[in-house]
Amino acid sequence: MRAVEIIEITDNCKSCDHCSSICPTGAITGKLGQKHDINHQKCINCGQCLINCPFNAIQDLNQINKVKQALDDSQKYVVVQTAPAVRVALGEEFGLAPGTSVKGKMFAALRKLGFDQVYDTEFTADLTIMEEGTELIERILRQKGPLPQFTSCCPAWIKYAEDRYPKILPYISSAKSPQQMFGAVAKTYAAQKLNVKPADMYSVSVMPCTAKKYECDRPEMIASGYQDVDVVITTRELAQMIKTAGIDFLNLAEEEADRLIGSSTGAATIFGATGGVMEAALRTAYELLSGETLGKVDFHTVRGLKPVREATVNIPIKELGQTVPVNVGIVTGLKHVDSVIVDVLAGRSKYHFIEVMNCPGGCVNGGGQPIRHD
Amino acid sequence: MNTFQEKTNLTRRQFLRGSGVLAATAILGGILAKFGFNVQARSQEYIAQRANGLYSLDERMTLRKSHENPEILQIYKEFLSPGGVTPLSEKAHHLLHTKYGDEIPELIAELKQHSHQAA
Numbered sequence: 001m002r003a004v005e006i007i008e009i010t011d012n013c014k015s016c017d018h019c020s021s022i023c024p025t026g027a028i029t030g031k032l033g034q035k036h037d038i039n040h041q042k043c044i045n046c047g048q049c050l051i052n053c054p055f056n057a058i059q060d061l062n063q064i065n066k067v068k069q070a071l072d073d074s075q076k077y078v079v080v081q082t083a084p085a086v087r088v089a090l091g092e093e094f095g096l097a098p099g100t101s102v103k104g105k106m107f108a109a110l111r112k113l114g115f116d117q118v119y120d121t122e123f124t125a126d127l128t129i130m131e132e133g134t135e136l137i138e139r140i141l142r143q144k145g146p147l148p149q150f151t152s153c154c155p156a157w158i159k160y161a162e163d164r165y166p167k168i169l170p171y172i173s174s175a176k177s178p179q180q181m182f183g184a185v186a187k188t189y190a191a192q193k194l195n196v197k198p199a200d201m202y203s204v205s206v207m208p209c210t211a212k213k214y215e216c217d218r219p220e221m222i223a224s225g226y227q228d229v230d231v232v233i234t235t236r237e238l239a240q241m242i243k244t245a246g247i248d249f250l251n252l253a254e255e256e257a258d259r260l261i262g263s264s265t266g267a268a269t270i271f272g273a274t275g276g277v278m279e280a281a282l283r284t285a286y287e288l289l290s291g292e293t294l295g296k297v298d299f300h301t302v303r304g305l306k307p308v309r310e311a312t313v314n315i316p317i318k319e320l321g322q323t324v325p326v327n328v329g330i331v332t333g334l335k336h337v338d339s340v341i342v343d344v345l346a347g348r349s350k351y352h353f354i355e356v357m358n359c360p361g362g363c364v365n366g367g368g369q370p371i372r373h374d
Numbered sequence: 375m376n377t378f379q380e381k382t383n384l385t386r387r388q389f390l391r392g393s394g395v396l397a398a399t400a401i402l403g404g405i406l407a408k409f410g411f412n413v414q415a416r417s418q419e420y421i422a423q424r425a426n427g428l429y430s431l432d433e434r435m436t437l438r439k440s441h442e443n444p445e446i447l448q449i450y451k452e453f454l455s456p457g458g459v460t461p462l463s464e465k466a467h468h469l470l471h472t473k474y475g476d477e478i479p480e481l482i483a484e485l486k487q488h489s490h491q492a493a
Contacts, residue, residue, distance in 0.1 A: 088427030098420040099427030127449070129440035131470050134461035152472075162475045174471040184469040189453045220481050223469045225489035260445065266432030267440045273425035283439045297438050303429075305418060361421035364428065372420055 003040035005061065006213050007047055007367075011035065012057035019049035019058065024334040024358065025160065042163070044334075046156040046358045047210035047367015056371065060210045064241055066231045070202040071114045077196045078204060079117040080110050081182045084125065085208035085272030085363040086235045092370040093239035094249050104254025109242050111255065115204070117194070120257040122264030124181040125271045125280070128153065132175040133284045136353055140326075141319060146171050148329070148344060148351040151277050153177045155215035156358035160334055161341075168341050178271065179205050179212055180221055182261070183228030190261050198226055205232045208272070208366035211358070234368025266297075274332035274362035275302040275309065278355040282313055282328070291318045302328065305361055307336040310351070329354040332362055 009019070009028075013035045020028040020036065027043040030036035038049075050058040070076050091102040110118045132151070138144040152158060152173040161168050176184070182205070187198040205212065209232075215221070216229035233241075242249050257263070267283050270276035279299045286294055301311035309330045316323045329351040331337045337356055343349045359365045432438060440446065447459055454470075455463035468488065473481045 084428060085424065088424045088431070097423065099423035099425075101427055101431055103431065123443070123445060126440035126443045126446050127470065130446060130450075130461045131466060133440075138462070158474065166475050169474040172474060174473065176470055176472050180472070181470050185449065185453075188469060189449060192453075218478075220472060220478050220485065222482070222485050222489070225492060261449070263443060263445045265440055265443050266435035266438035268443075269432045269435065270428050273428050276428070280440060284441045287439065288441065294439075303425075305422060305425075361418075361425065364424035365417070365421045369424075372417070374416060374420070 004214050004217060005040050006045040006210055007038055007043060007050060008059050009036050009038055010057050010059055012055055014055045019053055022048050022052050044156040044159045045211040045214040048359060050367050051369065051371050061213055063231050063233050064237050067204055067233055075200060076202045077116050077200050078202045079119060079186050080115040080204045080206065081119050081121040082106060082206040083121045083208055083363065084269050085366060086206055088364065089369045090235050090239060105249060105252040107257055108252040108255040109247055109249055112247050113241060113245060117258045119262040120264055121178050121182055122268035123261045124178040125268035126264055127181050128175055128178050129267060129280050129284050132173045133281050135173055135175060137285060137289060140352060148349055148354050149173050151355045153277055154357050155211040157356045165341050167345055171344060177215065179215065180228060184223040185261060187224035187226055187228060193260060198224055203230045205229050206238045207232050208235050208363045208369045210234060210367040236368060236370060272363040274357050275330045276362065278302045278328055278330055286315055290316045302330055307333045327351045331356045333360040334358045
């Protein structure tokens with residue numbers, strides 16, 4: 001896939017080699033003692049090197065100016081979406097403990113920054129479950145596509161698969177990521193409802209992720225007739241914008257996201273943690289396939305931080321009149337995905353559905369999150 | 375006999391230097407292993423805290439299943455599959471699905487054709 005320069009190693013590099021040991025694709029060149037460089041052809045833009053560099057010598061493409069220009073342009077109608085993982089880490093930039101939810105303050109801050117509509121990526125996370133979950137059901141019941149089905153939310157994983165394993169691509173769900181689904185419905189459905197010309201709409205995305213900067217620029221992400229998502233900033237960049245604007249973040253009153261494409265369910269919230277997409281899909285697939293209502297919606301077996309996890313969920317499938325054991329796998333950290341792929345290509349995999357996230361722990365530990373050296 | 379000869383060829387100075395390097399490597403290795411392990415353990419801790427933040431938000435939500443989101447039902451009924459809630463509709467395919475790898479140039483051509491017709 002195209003090489004885009006999202007991640008750069010600066011001259012502050014102390015040549016310690018820590019980044020090379022973390023990089024999942026061997027994209028970092030330079031021997032111990034030499035300034036390191038990134039091979040952008042190989043780089044999947046995940047930013048794990050950046051958040052783990054002991055000397056803060058690695059940077060990502062800063063997009064704050066583009067956002068400011070759009071906000072200052074009176075012709076532009078600027079909408080914003082924020083990913084689930086942002087709301088439990090943004091507070092760290094203002095001295096709060098990791099995991100503290102600042103959801104309501106974040107929406108309030110975005111309004112103060114001047115966005116015309118403050119929406120939520122969680123809305124399209126729910127939409128992803130509808131599309132990707134239905135696709136899985138079609139593959140299982142009607143053989144419409146090979147099994148297992150892989151998730152498609154993580155843009156680092158997608159580039160990795162395209163670069164290294166072209167044969168695995170038919171197994172990956174064709175559903176776009178929540179960010180890109182949002183971009184496509186904002187400039188069509190929302191633009192119509194708001195009576196805004198899609199050409200005047202500017203779509204900003206706040207992500208815990210540096211690879212999302214690459215994803216929004218992919219040349220095929222133009223389903224609305226325009227670039228669907230115009231620009232992506234990270235959790236760190238949003239914090240910087242809030243500070244520069246002099247907003248007293250910690251004392252903001254809580255607000256909610258705007259309606260229309262802004263409401264969400266708990267299933268969408270957990271997308272930000274490894275296993276979350278799987279759990280959200282299971283909640284919906286179970287009810288749609290069985291016609292029954294789940295008593296307990298928690299699937300504790302798919303949670304945790306172990307790099308490879310698996311579970312079997314017995315689903316009474318109404319259409320078949322029998323209970324089918326559905327095997328699911330979860331991979332977090334691309335260093336652990338190769339053996340899973342090899343098994344699938346060799347026809348040895350027992351899974352029906354596999355979630356893959358590049359970053360260890362999922363999006364909460366994405367390359368766009370606050371940097372912690374504690 | 376070769377082995378024996380090599381051993382006798384090792385001078386006292388070489389032996390000291392060799393064991394010095396070995397000891398330094400072992401100590402450094404130990405420090406690095408300990409440091410590295412702690413860094414990992416600490417990052418596991420804040421990753422878990424952030425994940426727990428999401429799980430507790432989920433628990434506090436009234437609706438916890440995607441197919442129950444009223445705005446999701448609305449976008450299907452009014453826009454993606456008019457009249458009903460039908461995922462994978464033609465419009466859903468056009469806006470919400472993509473292709474990968476070698477199939478991308480063809481997809482781009484289709485999308486450009488589509489927006490040309492719409493215009």
